[in-house]
Amino acid sequence: MHSAKPFFILSNPRSGSSLLRVICESNQNISVPPECGYIEWWFEKYKDWNKEDNYSKRLERFCIDLGSSRKFETWNFDILYFKKIVHKYNPEDYADLAALIHITYGLLKEKEVMAWGDKNNYYIHKTSLLQQLYPHAKYIFLIRDGRDVATSYISLKNIQSNSPYFPKLSNDIKEIAEEWNNNNSKVFHFLNAVAKDQVLILRYEDIICSLEKSCRSICEFLNVSFDPGMLKYYYNHLEPKQTLDWKRKTLRSPDKLAIGKYKLMLTEKEIEIFNSVAGSILSQFDYDV
16 A cells, blocks of 8 residues: 555634645645545445455446545546556555545645645544544644634625535624534544644644744654745645635735734624633633633
8 A cells, every 4th residue: 555644634614724735735745635525425335445346346436436526526636547546556445545546636746645634624523434544644633713713704705606615604603603612622622532643733823924834843743844835835726716716815825914803803792702602712722812
């Protein structure tokens, strides 16, 4: 099997996880494709995968299912090349097969893939499956000030998009606070049970204010070389056009004005409501309450 190691980005929506994906994808030793939760979606059907399947009609059926996966068309993936990679590395189970898809994405870009990553916000609720499939996987937990997350949720209503993937998120401050609080609490609880060397906690604000330091921390954590291209991620246009309407910050250099914008966009009452719901988690990650 290919030696590249897996990692997963865990984050509440609108916390900068797409930005983090693009930053990591800008490293020539890291492969992090756009969102597509096929690992979980096809698990039940193919969880008994074995080496004999690599040379059978079952591989053809799997490739058809993979190609039908929601958002997979944004990858511009070469299925025929993937089949060649399957035959070359002969995956022994479903976890290895799924890993090869992410690795193939990088190989198609002529990368020397040493680490592959997966970014899907809903993985917050699927951590038991990730652990089952990849018990030695690493996790990057990305957290952002929940009040700025709330402004991002609310601002979505001002974005015009015909994309079928446009996010449907609440614009009620109490609901946003509860979701942010519950999601981050769930991730933190999960990671407390994972070995410390498998976990990296990053704050969105630190990425924005100290990009190179954050990138070097990521590379050290993943045991790959630092790539200066990570600092110029916004030149690479790595976010698919189907989701770019609400992810345009992946095309821009780090914007410090995005930090603390809730102070201008939320009312005092809304800030008070958010703090009353999520103050404990805010304080735990050094956000002023």
